[in-house]
Amino acid sequence: MLAHTAPLFAAAGDHPALGWTDKEVLLYVLSAVGGTLFVLVPVAWGLVNLLNRRADRRAARLEVENRTLRRQVAEREDGGPVEELRRKVAEAAQHTGHLEATLAQVREQAAGFERAAKGLEGERDELTTQLAEAQDSLAAEQRRVRKAVHKDGTTWTEKVLASAPEFKPLDPDGRRTPVISVLNLKGGVGKTTVTANLGAALARRGWRVLLVDLDLQGSLTGLFLPAAEQEDRHRARRLAGDFLEASFDGEYPNLPDDFAVPVLPGATCSLVPTTDEMAYAETNLTVRWFLKDARRDPRFLLRKELQLKRVTNQFDVVLLDCPPLINISCVNALAASDYVLVPVMPSKQATDRVTVLLERLKEFHDNLNTDLKVMGFFANRTKESDLTTDERNRLVALRDKCRDTWAAAPCFDAFIRQSAEVRRVEDERRPLGPGDELYPAFVRLAGEVEGRLPMFCRPGGRPTAAPVEAAP
Ligand SMILES: Nc1ncnc2c1ncn2[C@@H]1O[C@H](COP(=O)(O)OP(=O)(O)O)[C@@H](O)[C@H]1O
Ligand SMILES: [Mg+2]
Known part of the structure; x- marks a missing residue:
């Protein structure tokens, strides 16, 4: 400062x-x-x-x-180039996102297609294998059919496999119910008439009789059952043909309990009926046999059943009414039978045909059933109440013819003469009985049949019945 x-x-x-x-x-x-x-x-x-x-x-x-x-x-x-670029970049990014999503979808679809293609390839391979197998089995079936056709009727005697049910012969300690086929390869000789009336006569003598109608014409069934009942049983699949088919299919059908109908009041006589539907069963089983459709052999369906205790405990004798030709029913009958009973008409034409019958029976005896025996021949529809000389000579010639073959069998003394009464009782839907003129002839025949059966088979010679076995 x-x-x-x-x-x-x-x-x-x-x-x-x-x-x-x-x-x-x-x-x-x-x-x-x-x-x-x-x-x-x-x-x-x-x-x-x-x-x-x-x-x-x-x-x-x-x-x-x-x-x-x-x-x-x-x-x-506002709108400068950077913003434009930014917008474009954002749009491009969005577009890229869409493209990526689409690409992912396409990839997924492609993977799906690939999987499906692989699956289809697998199926194709499987089908190719199946086709090859089917072709093989078709070729084998064609060979079998050709072989069957080539055999020309002898197919039925084809070798029996070890797996077939064994035939148990009549035996005092075992099976005591004889099975008798009423057979002749000629129609109209009286097989059905004899089955019905012999069965009824045996039943009235105290036998418990089971009749089986094996002829697809169903004549025996028609003798006992009215058409409505036949229709019911057809609908219920309770006919002989149904039994054979079910048995072939391994369903274990029960013949006496489910298929047999009592037909004779006051006696034990039941019938396994048949209608013409048997024709389908015949064809079906024959084709399946030729094609070897199942391992089972359709020739032994009756044998297996008729030897079961559920049959032998309920019945003392089984009569099989056979068709006049060798078909699956007839083969079943012969494979299951102890005896063949042959009604003949004592005409030259009819007795000449017996030679053919004996030849065929021998084939069956040798190939299917070595226990099969010819019980005998007897005359039906004879002219008079006694045999004429001609008729007698024909029967003697027939007996000699049989003696010279394997089937040595006597002629029955009993014979049945031609009578309108047979038709009349057929119309009344009943067998001949006491009071009918021809009835005593059937009683005689029944007596002779009884005499040709082993003693232990007769109703009096039987022990009390063993319990019926359960169905398998
Ligand atoms: N003894 C007889 N008297 C009269 N007619 C008979 C006699 N036996 C059978 N007939 C008749 O002959 C036809 C054929 O008989 P059937 O027993 O059906 O023969 P098959 O069963 O052998 O073909 C039937 O119409 C039956 O009425
Ligand atoms: Mg008949």
């Missing part, structure tokens, strides 16, 4: 005189400073104003620049 003030004193040439009081010095300094400030303050204000104006101008310029820049930025933000 004193340094500043010194020049002022000098300039004024007016410096404080020595000996001033302090108060005078202080006044002097203050007046010097005030003078200086009086000069300096306006200068400072001028400077400040100048600087302020310059700052305002500069601020206005900056404001203008700032607005310009903001406008430019706003323009760019």
Whole structure:
């Protein structure tokens, strides 16, 4: 402060005189400073104003620049190329996302197609294998059919496999129920008439008789059952043909309990009926046998059943009414029988045919059933109440013919003469019985049949029945 003030004193040439009081010095300094400030303050204000104006101008310029820049930025933000690019990039990214999703779907579908193609390939291979197998088995079946056709009727005597049910012969300690086939390869000789009336006569003599109608004409059934009942049994599949088919299919049908119908009031005589539907069973089983459709042998269906205790405990004798030809029913009958009973008409034509019958029976005896025996021949439909000389001579010739072959068998003394009574009782749907004119002839025949059976088979010679075995 004193340094500043010194020049002022000098300039004024007016410096404080020595000996001033302090108060005078202080006044002097203050007046010097005030003078200086009086000069300096306006200068400072001028400077400040100048600087302020310059700052305002500069601020206005900056404001203008700032607005310009903001406008430019706003323009760019609105639609500038960067934004355009950004939008395009965003769109491209979205598009890429879509494409990726589509690609993933396509890949998935392709994988599905691949899997399906593999599956189809597997199926194709499997089908090719099945086709090859089917072709093989078809070829084998064609060979079998050709072989069967080539055999020309002898198919039925084809070798019996070890698996076939064994024939258990009549035995006092075993099977005591004889099975008798009433057979002749000629029609109209009286097989059915004899089966029905012999059966009824035996039943009235105390035998428990089971009759089986094996002829697809169903004549034996027609003798006992009215058409409505036949129809019922057909619908219920309770006919002989149904039994054979079910048995072949391994269903273990029960012949005596489910297929036999009692047909003679006051006696035990039941019938397994047949209608012409047997023709279907015949064809069906024959074709299946030729084609070896099942391992089972359709020739032994009756043998298996008729030797079961459920049959032998309920019946003392079984009579099988055979058809006049060798078909599956007839083969079943011969494979199951102990005896063949042959009704003949004592005409030349009829007795000549017996030779053929004996030849066929021998084939069956040798190939299917070595226990098969010819029980005998007997005359039916003779002219008079006694045999004529011609008829007698024919029967003697027949007996001699049999004696010369394997089937040595006597002729029965009993014979049945031709009588309208047979038709009459057929119309009444009953067998001959006491009071009918021809009945005694059947009783005689029944007596002779009884005499040709082992003693132990007769009803009186039997032990009390063993319990019936359960179905397998
Ligand atoms: N002794 C007889 N007297 C009269 N007619 C008979 C006699 N035996 C059978 N007939 C008749 O002959 C026809 C054929 O008999 P049938 O027993 O059916 O023979 P098959 O069963 O051998 O074909 C039947 O119409 C039956 O009435
Ligand atoms: Mg008949």
